[in-house]
Amino acid sequence: MTVSTATRLDPRRHAYRDDLAAESLRDIVSAPRYIAPEPAQVRVASTPLRRAPQATLGYETELVAGEIFDIYDRKYGFAWGQARRDGYVGYCADEALGPMLPPATHRVHDLRAFLYPAASMKATPLGFLPYGAEIAVLDEEKGYASTPLGHVYARHLRPLAERPDDPVAEAERFLGVPYLWGGKSSLGLDCSGLVQTVCSACGIIAPRDSDMQERELGLPLPFPSDFSLLPRGALLFWPGHVALSQGDGRMIHATAHSMTVISEPIEPALRRIEQQGPGLRTLRLLPGAGSRLPGM
Template sequence: MSPPRFPPGLDPRITAARPDLAWEGLRGQVPAPRYVEGELRRVAAPTAPLRRQPAADAPLDTEALHGEAVRVLEADAEGWSWVQLLADGYVGYMPSQALLPLEPAPTHKVTALRTFLFPGPDIKLPPLGALPFGSRVTVTGERGRFLSTGDGFLFAGHLAGLDQSESEPVAVAARFLGTPYLWGGRSSLGLDCSGLVQTALEACGIAAPRDSDMQEAALGAPVAPEGPFRRGDLLFWPGHVAFVEAPDTLLHANAFHMAVAREPLGPALARIAAAGAALRAVRRL
């Protein structure tokens, strides 16, 4: 299937349209032989891959976390759903088995890097699985130090209400130090540079696009690339983004270290420039 032609200004990464089908909300903007309203669903798996094509070996563009809402535009007989993530608008293919009905609505989110889901309120029980930072869950009751959900029991100290926000994005990002680099990843099992930035900002109540070029265009106000920089500034290169952690250090998920790493600012700028990517922009939130 050849990709659709989008009018200027519509980004194919976040435009729910194919040559044969488009979201109803795009009627009049993108030509398609058929438009659908879609059905809202929620991610039931700890993480769900969003792939470029409906195949397990297709490139991973991003991930959806447990409890995230998606709009399902089409589900095929091979077990794939063509979806759009409601949080950041990203479009792609997700395993249908990772999705469940939208209700009940989440009430809490996971604030630990990972937390175990137990079949009962007892740490000695074999866990059913683990949910990553940012996952959303529906709390239905309380049993001692645990909160019950429709899926099992979670340690109450690892959860916060959806209305609670972290205070500082760089501090959130620093919790992920040592996390392996994963292109398209958004969890504490692996994430990429823009996934780290998006995750840290969202934890602080700041909505952020998914990819670094989108973040460069949408976030903050421009700062002179020669500095000086402040904690929380975002540094952008072609295809890469990093947090300024302090005037002389940066924090980023990167393929050089294959991990979330802290680096001295000057040597990092020189190393990246020597690889052919000069600092392009600085944005201050």
């Protein structure tokens, strides 16, 4: 297979292999065959997306309940395809997917929401839905929302049109959640997974990985003379890492330093990270974030 463009396509976001490619890439790559997508939907709380059909490999990213996954191939119990939400390509467990559900009407607002077989807190849970999972509410009974996957306590959900407006406040709800490479659920996530998850909840389209976010998310921001002036909603980028400014000289991030989501003063963190490797490289400002630019 050859790529007929001067710019090499990023395989993380373009569905092509040596033996096939997505139909949408027909005029861009040369492949033995082109496949139209078969849409499926995640039916479990979350499922990892891997770079090859091997369950022993680490996560590249994670799909959460309700996400649409366009399938181009199936083998060895895995489906190879592309997440429709952010375009990420990889292999996920075929058993985690199912036919398309009714269109989503609500989103899980709490960090987790149990799924029950009936509208009763005494029923044995079927599982749970993580923060940000989108689901159709079909009916409501005794304070529980009936969904295609089970009953959910209705107050754990919000209508899709009702979005929070502060990604930093949403990130702060994840304080103490474990760090998980490639994760993006409330059971564990990585630095860019945290940023993408809270941005998505606020209606901000964010790519998955930190290098993508550094290029594409928000607007460039000059380095401040004093990091206490860095506005809330600024993004701080190091090679392979991202954090969110909380304002007043603090930042929040999912970090392998503590293996959790933490809030800490920016200046000491900059010194600690510089002792371990490359220093801070880029600042960007999320859409709609604070209007006060840092002093130069």
